[in-house]
Amino acid sequence: MKMKTIMVAGAGQMGAGIAQTAAEAGFTVKLYDWEPETVTKGLHRIKTNLEKEQAIGRKSQKETDAVFSRISPAELTEAGDADFDFIIEAIAENKKAKAELFDTLDKICPPHAVLASNTSSLPITELAAATKRPEKVIGMHFMNPVPVMELVEVIRGLATSEETAETVKKLAVRMNKTPVEVNDFPGFISNRILMPMINEAVYCLYEGAASKEAIDEVMKLGMRHPMGPLTLADFIGLDTCLSIMEVLYAGLGDPKYRPCPLLRKYVSAGWLGKKSGRGFYEYGR
Structure with a gap:
């Protein structure tokens, strides 16, 4: 064609x-x-x-x-x-x-x-x-x-x-x-690997393992990621991250894909990340 x-x-x-x-x-x-x-x-x-x-x-x-x-x-x-x-x-x-x-x-x-x-x-x-x-x-x-x-x-x-x-x-x-x-699996490959990492970073924040800044710095400096997972989540959109995690959880049936309650709370509050002006970080609109 x-x-x-x-x-x-x-x-x-x-x-x-x-x-x-x-x-x-x-x-x-x-x-x-x-x-x-x-x-x-x-x-x-x-x-x-x-x-x-x-x-x-x-x-x-x-x-x-x-x-x-x-x-x-x-x-x-x-x-x-x-x-x-x-x-x-x-x-x-x-x-x-x-x-x-x-x-x-x-x-x-x-x-x-x-x-x-x-x-x-x-x-x-x-x-x-x-x-x-x-x-x-x-x-x-x-x-x-x-x-x-x-x-x-x-x-x-x-x-x-x-x-x-x-x-x-x-x-x-x-x-x-x-x-x-x-292949046609939930989350394909990119998000099946990426989103659980982001979700785990949210769990770290939720459970008080470290501050958001520390979590992001560890992944940037220790793993050479260009941006930390919480910053990346804000750029993607927390509502999108939650939707993908829900697809993974429902489609694969494994509790390791359960969305973090803090992620759900932020989305319910309208804190969707950069596009809404606030997510894990605050942004000028």
Whole structure:
């Protein structure tokens, strides 16, 4: 399949990053979100990112303008256009919401269109079951921040075709990413390893083993992590971390994946991390 146009459904932090990366690869990108204000914020985030790259000499003004000109807002109904070859879903990590979106996309998208999910933990097979084209449904899990991180986890559902998998791998390479195929298990590989580490760091704080600063410093200085696990959780979003831990706990049935009560408490309080202005640390908004 020769792709020209990509729709990104979901204009939050991940969706905006995917849209920017796709535009940098030369694609025409349509950015959709059911909240128009989120699209406006997403476009602003992209423009700010591009301007930062221009300021440090990584892009010229001409390149910045060209990339940004390839991204425009879209209505979901536009996905029915024959020009739409590929849709990447990047909404919140909620199985019901994702399944409903996939059902809608399946009904309106042209028959050849591939439906990919940027889910960080949910079963691709179950999302594919919401459609009548399970062979064209696949997981395409980008890392955050998308324009910087090289990895894309490629996850096939039970019915995903070889053609769809190869299309996604080629797309990832064109977007200057390295595709790594993993199996359709809860959390895949990245979050099955990362999230329990973050959850254990939260337990350390919860049980009073050390201060948040000390926990982060140990992992930065002792393990050479670029940022501590509690800071990383704030950047990911504590609600996202909790959702992934709940998927791991429910899907694998092992008590070692039980979300820390402190993580639940912070999410209930609306302390979601950097995006809300407060998580384990406080941030200016």
